[in-house]
Amino acid sequence: MVRYIRYSSSVYYSPHDLKRLEAALFFYYHKIEKALSLPIVKPLFGLGYIENTLKLVEQWVQLTGDYDAVVFRGAYSALVSYKSHVGQSLQKSNPKIYERLEQLIFEYERPDIDLNLGGTLEIHNENLTTNNRIQKFEELIRQRHSVRVFTEKHIPDEEIYNAVKLAQHTPSVCNRQCWHVHVFTSDKDKTKILQHQNGNRGFGHLADRVLLITADLKCFFTSGERQQPSIDAGMFAMSLILSFEAMGIASCCLNLNLNAGKESAFRKTALLSKWEKPIMLIVIGYPPKSLKVAVSARKSIESLLSFRDLNN
Ligand SMILES: Cc1cc2nc3c(=O)[nH]c(=O)nc-3n(C[C@H](O)[C@H](O)[C@H](O)COP(=O)(O)O)c2cc1C
Known part of the structure; x- marks a missing residue:
């Protein structure tokens, strides 16, 4: 606060x-x-x-x-x-x-x-059949899993650049685009960052890169917007992992649910500006040809989807 x-x-x-x-x-x-x-x-x-x-x-x-x-x-x-x-x-x-x-x-x-x-842009949807689009999207979203095993193959910077460029199409409040991606590559830096996070044990060290997603608090103007940094940068992170998936790069998000003391230590390590809010880490790497991922079964649709009518 x-x-x-x-x-x-x-x-x-x-x-x-x-x-x-x-x-x-x-x-x-x-x-x-x-x-x-x-x-x-x-x-x-x-x-x-x-x-x-x-x-x-x-x-x-x-x-x-x-x-x-x-x-x-x-x-x-x-x-x-x-x-x-x-x-x-x-x-x-x-x-x-x-x-x-x-x-x-x-x-x-x-x-x-x-x-x-600036201004408006005219778009035409008639060339894309709905079937084609949904099929491609379904393939992409169903194929993505959090991956916790990576090969040693190095991801070229250009691939990361391209994925971030795609993820920039994420919607954000008034198009303010508060997000930032910090990429850590050296073994020393990756270790320094990952040691602040407790959910990467057993696989974090295999990642080719460690990404830190942050949100810039200066983009927000009212107390009512206090949750918006996490929402916008969180949505951006989702687009980013889907972009990586489409490019054959595997990822696993890592929470940064740190208490005040731990966040302060993390900030010092990551050399963050005071107005940058850490949102999450994402480890990425090329996946082996075959691998095991956690099933992570989804809840029943009925438990989370309600068509409401407030008059009845
Ligand atoms: C913000 C966020 C934080 C997460 N933190 C961790 C983590 O610390 N360690 C981990 O192994 N997985 C982490 N995950 C991955 C989840 O466990 C995983 O997304 C969930 O089980 C669904 O599986 P799926 O990604 O394979 O569909 C995190 C995911 C998100 C979105």
């Missing part, structure tokens, strides 16, 4: 802290693209969000000068989409904001900005 209060953006916020500024900009500009993707898009909407987005984009440019950052390009493109949607209605109802919007778009225009990075 103390860490959340101290290091999330719920109490302390300053645009000079670029991580906080980036999260705030994602937060506000996402409201625009989200509104543009609704079944019914109002002719004019979101003046509050627009003002904040304009202010944050200006701050971003002033403080970083980074026109290449995804957050800048996404926000810029979302503002262009917004302007083309609201056009005349905004000009008539709020000429001041319209002018600011127009000026910002003009001033920050760059020839290489891909306007598809």
Whole structure:
């Protein structure tokens, strides 16, 4: 709780802290693209969000000068989409904001900005048959098991890079993407990290890499969001292990349920920033051709699925 209060953006916020500024900009500009993707898009909407987005984009440019950052390009493109949607209605109802919007778009225009990075995207589902998709997904999700035996074959960095890139498609609150993946490779580092975790005995030492998933508390703005770091980074971890599975890389998640004292020792070993929340470890490696995995039987579907009707 103390860490959340101290290091999330719920109490302390300053645009000079670029991580906080980036999260705030994602937060506000996402409201625009989200509104543009609704079944019914109002002719004019979101003046509050627009003002904040304009202010944050200006701050971003002033403080970083980074026109290449995804957050800048996404926000810029979302503002262009917004302007083309609201056009005349905004000009008539709020000429001041319209002018600011127009000026910002003009001033920050760059020839290489891909306007598809913000706003909305048109997708077509008719080419993918539902059968094909579900079959592939079912295969992938049924074939994944927590693996606790690995070969000595080394995983190239590029494979990890590709898996993380795929896992980035995980949804997150307002697209804030709080997650971070730390990869430990040397035997010394892997041992140092794994000794803080009690569930890897008998197999952790066989892993080619030890991954630590963390969440950045600066991405969160209210006390109500206090569980969100674990939710978003947890979902990311799920995508990551499925990506690894699809690439033939086996994995086993390892809990980091540490009490305050143990977490503090772990932080020191992993050299974590104060605003990084450790979520879980994942050990990965190539699996042998044949191996045994724990069955880990699933509960009956009836015990966890309820179709509810609150009026009866
Ligand atoms: C967050 C998390 C923490 C876990 N921690 C451990 C652990 O410390 N040691 C371990 O051997 N397995 C661990 N597991 C693996 C679970 O035991 C395993 O996912 C579960 O039995 C279901 O089996 P399956 O992954 O093969 O489907 C963990 C899984 C998750 C999602």
